[in-house]
Amino acid sequence: MADVKGTPSEVRKAAIASLFGSALEWYDFFLYGTAAALVFNTLFFPTFNPLVGTIAAFGTNAVGFLARPLGGVIFGHFGDRIGRKSMLVTTLVIMGVATCLIGLLPTYATVGVWAPVLLVTLRVVQGIAVGGEWGGGVLIVSEHAPSHRRGFYSAWSQTGVGLGFVLSAAAYALAQEVTTKESFLAWGWRIPFVVGILLTAVGLLIRLRIMETPAFQEKESEPKKSAPPLLDVIRTHPKSILIAFGARVAETGASYLFLTFSLSYASEIGVDKGVVLAALVVGMLFESFAMPMFGALSDRVGRRPVYIGGAIAVIVWAYPFFALFDSRNPVLIFVAIFVAVVIGHGAMIGTQPAFFTELFASRVAYSGLALGHELASMIVGGFSPIVATALLAWSGASWPIALFLIGMGLVTVFAVAAAPETNPNVLGDGKARQEAEAEEKTKPSDSSPIHS
Template sequence: MPVMASTLQTPASPVRPATVGETDAERRKRLRTVVAASLLGTTVEWYDFFLYATAASLVFNTLFFPDQSSFVGTLLSFATFAVGFVVRPIGGVIFGHIGDRIGRKRTLAITMVMMGVATALMGVLPNAASVGVVAPILLLLLRIVQGFALGGEWAGAVPLSVEHSPERRRGLFGSIPQIGLALGLALGTGVFALLQVALDDDAFLTYGWRIAFLVSIVLVVIGFVVRLKVDETPAFAEVTELAQQSSAPIREVVTPPNTRNTVLGLLARWGEGSAFNTWGVFAIAYATSELDMEKVPVLVAVTIASVVMAALLPVSGLLTDRFGAKPVYLAGMAAYGVSVYPVFALFGTENLVWFTVALVIVFGVVHALFYGAQGTLFASLYPTRVRYTGLSVVYQFSGIYASGLTPLILTALIGAASGSPWLAAGYLALTAVISVVATTLIRRDDLHLATGVSAVEAEHEPRASAPVTETEPVPVG
């Protein structure tokens, strides 16, 4: 069993340049900047990435694959959506290496610019009617750039937030990048719904959808400026000062003693990835094609559920600080597993009210419970020196099977079952079971960030003036 210790308890530990001599006012200002950088940055990048997902359900199958049947066109559109997830691990490994070598701040600035440029260029792409097969090829290439850039986003935003956090607010700060994802999805679906209300069908398909993509330029500029203002994390500053950066982070992540946590992390995320891309992506296509619901009300329903999730994610973060990341993640994942069949039953009523209620419960509430704890839990799997790379590997490699392929798998399963959703629902429930088992097997002694300190324990523990930067594992509640 590893010795449980931290540099907070080591007298020889060097001073952290980002926080030494910091006044309360300076500390509050630093934390506000960190929150803004994490929240705005992830919101912008996920807006860009999931804007494509919404367009894949409503636009790209018609404009870029027009000669196919509705079913095949949707499959092809989702296939280009999945490509973004396939290339994300490559970006994750490369940006993870850069982030663990030169820092979180500069790496995140690079990923944001790449994502913004790719998304804006999608907004000016010619369609298949204009340039034929060149159109879907260009769309695919830009999707690859999107996926490559996003590969380094989440895994950098989480350490940026967690490693700046006050010691007893690690769970809350770890939930901030997740809020950006929910807001990014809400913005994407909300903008599409607004444009469809403001424009008729012809105008929307001709130029309206492009506006949503071009708006990305403005959002990227704002997010980029904010991210340039944030300090490098105290944890990484200490690693740099001690010259302890890993020369080969990816090798450390996949070899002992990190192998076990990497495998369990990959499996623990399966349920989360399948859940998000079912309720946030697939549900739109399912409702509009299989259930014959109107596009705008469906988009509004997803937007409402996303906003509810964004509002509840900090609650999950506070629960993480109180009970620990692992118990909160387990509770949420188990709730997801048992809710899948009832949710599809409500979808089957083909009633918009019940569709919205189901989405708000399973996506807005249940998803928020485990998703708010996820960032802190997965950040705890790795020490500071390889945390960016470790998070990239777990999040992005699992994204291939857990996220990117989910709409394809569900579409195929429903097609094989002649329109019945129950086989697809069984697949989703299975992913939840896998994640529950994997999370249960994560050992608290193998984790590297302390959370779940109770109020009573906190009163009897010494207070730290700066975030903990561990060199050896410390227990997580």
């Protein structure tokens, strides 16, 4: 992408808006995963035995991931044609309304099979909204930021993702704290969902104040392309899409094992879920502010070394993670989650916004980011807790799950190793990339798969 940047004030405003908007939207999305691990098996699938009910609850969670590529395609198209800002406003409203309605749903005991049907329907709507949000949230910052600080500034959009999890987990911990077990199952679990509509209103006010990105505005002055952005990006950037997909395998697969499956695993081995939830909140809080540090590091040494370092950390920590859990020692469980989340996952997700943005030309960036990012979410992210639960049911032990983590880490290492370094300010690469951008403007379409 070309280095078309906003003023320092506009960059800061875009970063803040992306942070808060992403935090609120992902708060809504993560609420579901937490509820799936804690209560949905009992309330919406009571006719199954507990383990099968947990798999069914995680299955409805996965439905949201199946819908994410659809949201990415829809909002990516209009984000590349109409603008980033309008799509971010739309996705936030859709997510907020769907989340509030989940909190108002009747359970299986009230309406029978219609309860899980309605639950799945609203999860699909959530998936469509969040599938369209991520690419826009990243671009609204990265397309404002100068290339030499793009890693740092764009990582704040991911900080919003981390804080969204912290908010959702904290909301559930508070709801459990102020209710009895019976009242929590009866109505306490609904409170975080319903409160989400108020947070959505706050996020909406913030996002309406941001400007459209300079890169999109410059694109608008260029001759219009007739091909839909989705077809354009598949034709001109196939390698970039595959790299983004592969890079996300360890990042998204590991994150949902750490953040969602770990709660279910804790119950299986007799560990208080409250301990794990508290450890996740602390870990994600630290990770949220480690992300910009990893992004800044990628501005100095390049995107690839930092991203690969995070994937290797996941590989190395796979067995120790479960061994520390199996100790049932709360302190060691905190250590397991802290290292996995802050170092392994943090290095990848903090580098990801700048890395992925620089893989695509501005005219198709929204569609390209959405396609690569959300396909991985659908195939890997949504199903990794289900696979892990099935492996646990099959083996009765954690070692197959650790092998599963290692396999995902290796896929990401190979994918990122196959990518060129996209940071234009390292490896003496900046001049060549500037010349490539200048050449692109003289052509009606460019067939090169990498732009930065």
